[in-house]
Amino acid sequence: MDAMNFTKHEAEGYQTGHDLLTIQNLKTYFFTRRGVVRAVDGIDLSVDKGETLGLVGESGCGKTVTGLSILRLIPVPGRIVSGHIYFEGDDLLRKNEEEMRRIRGNKISMIFQDPMTSLNPVFTVGEQIAETIGVHQHLDKPEAKREAIEMLKLVGIPEAEKRVKEYPHQFSGGMRQRAMIAMALSCRPSLLIADEPTTALDVTVQAQILELMNSLRKMFDTSIVMISHNLGVIAEFCDNVAIVYAGNIIEHADSEALFEDPKHPYTWGLMHSIPTPDVEVEKLHVIEGNVPNLINPPSGCKFHPRCPHAKDMCREQSPPNVRIERRHAVNCFLYAS
Numbered sequence: 001m002d003a004m005n006f007t008k009h010e011a012e013g014y015q016t017g018h019d020l021l022t023i024q025n026l027k028t029y030f031f032t033r034r035g036v037v038r039a040v041d042g043i044d045l046s047v048d049k050g051e052t053l054g055l056v057g058e059s060g061c062g063k064t065v066t067g068l069s070i071l072r073l074i075p076v077p078g079r080i081v082s083g084h085i086y087f088e089g090d091d092l093l094r095k096n097e098e099e100m101r102r103i104r105g106n107k108i109s110m111i112f113q114d115p116m117t118s119l120n121p122v123f124t125v126g127e128q129i130a131e132t133i134g135v136h137q138h139l140d141k142p143e144a145k146r147e148a149i150e151m152l153k154l155v156g157i158p159e160a161e162k163r164v165k166e167y168p169h170q171f172s173g174g175m176r177q178r179a180m181i182a183m184a185l186s187c188r189p190s191l192l193i194a195d196e197p198t199t200a201l202d203v204t205v206q207a208q209i210l211e212l213m214n215s216l217r218k219m220f221d222t223s224i225v226m227i228s229h230n231l232g233v234i235a236e237f238c239d240n241v242a243i244v245y246a247g248n249i250i251e252h253a254d255s256e257a258l259f260e261d262p263k264h265p266y267t268w269g270l271m272h273s274i275p276t277p278d279v280e281v282e283k284l285h286v287i288e289g290n291v292p293n294l295i296n297p298p299s300g301c302k303f304h305p306r307c308p309h310a311k312d313m314c315r316e317q318s319p320p321n322v323r324i325e326r327r328h329a330v331n332c333f334l335y336a337s
Contacts, residue, residue, distance in 0.1 A: 019086075020190060020223050021047040021070070026083035028062075028069045035295035039065040039078070041247035047191070052217065052224045054238035054255070056231065056270070060291045062247040063227045064113075067193040070225075071110060072100050088190065106136040109184035110193040116176060119168040126152075126164030129183045136187045151182040155212060174205035181213060188220045195227045210237050231274055235259050240327070243267050246292050246302040253328035263330040265307045301333070309334060 028040040040062045047053050055063045068074055070085055072092060085092040087108065092100070112118040120128060129151060130144035139147065145164070152160035155178040168176055177197060184192055194213065198206040210233065217224055226238055234241055234255070241258045243251040243266065251264040262271050272285035289306040292298050298305050304314040313333055322335040 019046045020049045020051075020088065021045070021225075022084075022086040023066075023070070024084040024086070026066070026069060026085065027081045028065050028074055028078060029081050030078040032077060032295075037294045038247050038297065039294060040069060041294075041297075043083075043244075043247070043249055045242060045249065045252075047223050047225060049190075050217075050221055050223055051240060052226060052238045054226045054228060054234035054241040055244055056228060056234055056241055057244035058229060058291050060294075061244045063229075063244050064195055066244070067110060067195055067225060067227055070191075070193060071104055071108060073104075073110075102136075105132050105184075105189075106187045107189055108191045108193065109187070109189040111177075111180050111184050111195060111197045113196040113199060116168060116173075118180060119176060121168055124165055124167055125171065125179045126166075129164075129179070129186055132183055133186050147186065148182075151186050152179065154216070155179070155182045156208075157182075174201055174209065177201065177205075177209055178212065181209070181216070185216055185220060185222065189222060191223050191225070192217075193225045193227070196229075197226075198230070198233060199228075206233070213237070231259075231270060243270070246297055247294060248302065248331070250303065250332070251330045253325075257325065257328045263324055263328070263335065264303075264332050265309050265334075266303050269306075301331075 023043055023045040026040055026043045027038070030037040030039055043062070043066060045053070055066060057063055065074070065078070069080055070092070072080070074080060080093060083093070092103070095103070119125065126145060126148045129148040130141065133139055133147045134141065134144040149160045149164050152164060157163050157175060157178055171179060197213070198209050201209060213224070214237065216222070226234065228234055238255050240252070240254050242249045243264060245266050251258070251262070251267050258267070259271070262268050266287070269285065269287035273287065275284060287306055292302055292305065300316050301307070301310070301314045301319045304310040307314065311333065319331045319333050320336050321329055321331050323329045324335065
């Protein structure tokens with residue numbers, strides 16, 4: 001089995017009864033002239049109500065494509081080729097485009113990596129937030145504008161009545177990110193997908209944004225999928241963590257268990273590449289090699305060309321899914337009995 005199945009809870013003796021989002025065997029491919037890029041290649045995931053799940057991995061591993069697949073916003077030449085995405089019990093892959101438009105920005109919102117490119121430069125910030133509110137909450141323009149001002153106040157933007165009339169270029173990076181959060185949460189979504197929401201921000205602003213998102217999550221009872229390569233952010237913010245590599249989830253655990261005792265060699269590599277203030281080292285650990293070519297990925301375990309523990313079976317067979325503890329599972333032959 002290429003990806004862990006955390007959705008078949010009854011079969012594995014793990015059942016929450018509170019799943020908001022359930023993804024089963026999701027495959028999203030890009031059909032290019034050079035070949036088929038298997039960006040997401042059999043991902044299984046579940047997100048409970050009120051949970052914050054972190055998706056972690058190197059660039060190009062499929063994190064963002066997974067988030068875009070949930071909203072069915074895969075750009076051409078990409079396509080979701082198989083799988084199921086159940087949200088509040090309904091399969092999003094069976095809904096038509098009009099039904100998806102009612103869900104996007106309303107029940108499921110997304111904060112994209114770069115707020116400067118996500119916000120339209122020719123409209124004021126207030127107009128863009130008000131448009132989202134007006135479409136989904138069916139408010140007239142004056143009411144939607146008042147709600148936009150309240151949302152800007154809620155995310156900590158001073159002089160909201162004035163700033164609502166300003167354009168994105170008049171906002172700092174941190175302010176633009178706050179405006180994006182205001183827009184994403186303006187309709188009180190059940191699920192928020194945050195794609196590297198703090199990447200371009202300095203450490204102080206980053207901490208403020210994370211604190212803001214956490215307080216708003218509790219206020220609106222919103223579940224969050226946090227996409228990031230920053231393990232520090234994930235450790236601070238997320239309840240559970242899924243490690244993504246080459247379009248598959250290779251380890252899944254609650255945050256405390258994962259950071260205390262990572263199991264997969266790839267997860268070890270990620271952990272050891274983080275500088276530790278109280279430990280002096282001449283050189284940080286490096287995971288040898290590169291992310292595999294997803295047009296022609298390695299046979300067997302996709303990590304085996306970079307793995308110091310690889311054996312012949314790793315090169316020939318897909319690793320089994322092994323449950324270490326109730327909330328900790330890994331795809332690796334090291335733990336197969």
